[in-house]
Amino acid sequence: METVTVVGLGKIGLPLAAVIANSGYFNVIGADRNEKVVETANKGISHIQNEPGLEELLYNAWKTGTFRATTDTAKAVSQSDVVVVIVPVLVKEDGKINYEFIDAAVEDIGKGIRKGTLVIFETTLPAGDTRNRFGKRIEEISGLQLGTDFHLGYSPERVYSNRIIQDLSNYPKIVSGDNEKSLELVKSFYKRALNCDILPVSNLETAEFTKVAESVYRDVNIALANELAVFADSLGVNMKEVIHAANSQPFSHLHYPGVGVGGHCIPVYPYFFINKGLKKGLVHLSREVNDHMAKYAVDQVERILGSLQDQNILILGLSFRENVKETTKSSALLLADKLKQRGAIVYVDDPLYSSEEIAAFQVLPYSEAIREKIDAIILQAFHDQYKNFPFDHFPNCRMVLDGRNQLDKKKIEDLGMKYRGIGVQ
Structure with missing residues (x-):
């Protein structure tokens, strides 16, 4: 069987590696710089929670010997026919792109790549980066010629946390290559690896832009x-x-x-x-509007409570959305910042995080011991655990701001609390 290296064993990379390793066509090496991630993966254990089907697929691939993990990306690449890159590209506070992690991965790929290898980027990228930033850098490091000695493809991930494995087979896979030969190789790989519909586009830049x-x-x-x-x-x-x-x-x-x-x-x-x-x-305007919603929400709380100085506000949900343990760009952090600017004391509850993890974000972890102190509650991420949240345990809470318009307004108001949603009064 051919060997595939998946570079990056994060929330998308590990499920992708597990699916490929169970396809019947490939042996998979998962490469990641995080030693703990590699250690658990080499025991058939997933470090990612709440991803249906992942634990079973990973364990099966580990047990049958079609999956192993390593921190040595260059060595893994040197043993591979196909390399799939799913390493994050981040954005700094000023909006500038941070290539730190993927640049480091590309350096390792360039050191290990051999003739005939197909390299596919799945990380979401600005149009032109696959060819002009990464393809050229692999050429420089390896001395191999793009399109002749090695092949380059781009196929963006199009999955949603908590249903990644389902989405990998249900969504058409957009594929592209640096030339016709590369495109054919990419199409063939994904058809075998994922058994999904294939949607080819004319070039790498079109796929990136899409x-x-x-x-x-x-x-x-x-x-x-x-x-x-x-x-x-x-x-x-x-x-x-x-x-x-x-x-x-x-x-x-x-x-x-x-x-x-x-x-x-x-x-x-x-x-x-x-x-x-x-x-x-x-x-541009959409970014401004969406980031402004945290301030708008705090304004609504202030209209009901008056001054927020020394008011105890509880935010439900540290995660950026429901049922996912991930805080990147979470509105909870914007809400906490706006509340603290107005003198509020901010507590956060999230069933997916420990008290220590919550406290690391410079907010107070909520506990039942302070429930009588809470003056207002803001629902930020509607985790399943909040569907039956005991609002009646907060005798001094004066209002609930339903930031996701999911709560029962009548039940809230029957408790003597004011209810506000987003566009719902």
Whole structure:
């Protein structure tokens, strides 16, 4: 069987490696610089939680010998026919792109690559980076010629946490190559590895642009929903009812508003266009609108409570969204910052995190011992555990801000608390 190295065993890389290793066509080497991740993977144990099917797939691949892990990326690459790169590209506070981790991975690939290897990038990238930044760098380090001695492809990941394995088979795989030969190799690889529909595009840059465009579409449409929700609040109109009614028309696809947008994708990838020269317009404005929602939410709390100085506010959900243990760009952090600026005492509850993990974000971990002190509650991430949250345990709570418009307004108000949603009063 051919050997595949998956570089990066994070929340997408490890499930991808496990699926490929169970395909029946490939032996897989998972490469990661995190020694703990490699150690657990080499026992058939996943370090990623809440990903249905992953534990079974990884254990089976480990048991049958089609998967192993290593911290030595260059050596793994030297033993491989195909290399798949799924290492994160981050955005700094100023919106500039941080290539630190993927640049380091490419250095290792360049040191280990052999003739005939196919290298595929799955990391979301600005258009042009696969060819001009990474392909050229591999050439420089290895001395091999792109398109002749080794082949280059790009196929963006298009999956959603908590259903990655399902999405890998259900979504068409967008594929591209630096030339026709590379494209054929990429198509053949994914057809065997994932047994999914294949959607080829004309070049690497088109595939890169497509993935960023998907995220920008969502950011822009969420911003529209948030802007309309704020306006609906000013008129006393229920935005949830508006959306339900408007979307009964087949050309209307209004998204749902919320307290903000977080994660590795939607609030990050618009900067891949902005930093490539996209001038002021909807993409820029959408980032401003969505990041402003935390301030708007705090304004709503302040209207009910008055001054927030020394008020005890509980945020439900440190994660950026429901049922995922991930804090990247989480609106909880924006909310906590805005609340502290106004003198509030901020507590955070999240069933996916320990008290120590929560405290690392300079907020106070919530415990039952202080429930009578809480003046207001903000729902930020609607984890399954919050579906039956005991709001009746907070006798002095005066309001609940439903940042995801998921709670039962009547139940909240029957407890004598004020209820506010986003576009819902």
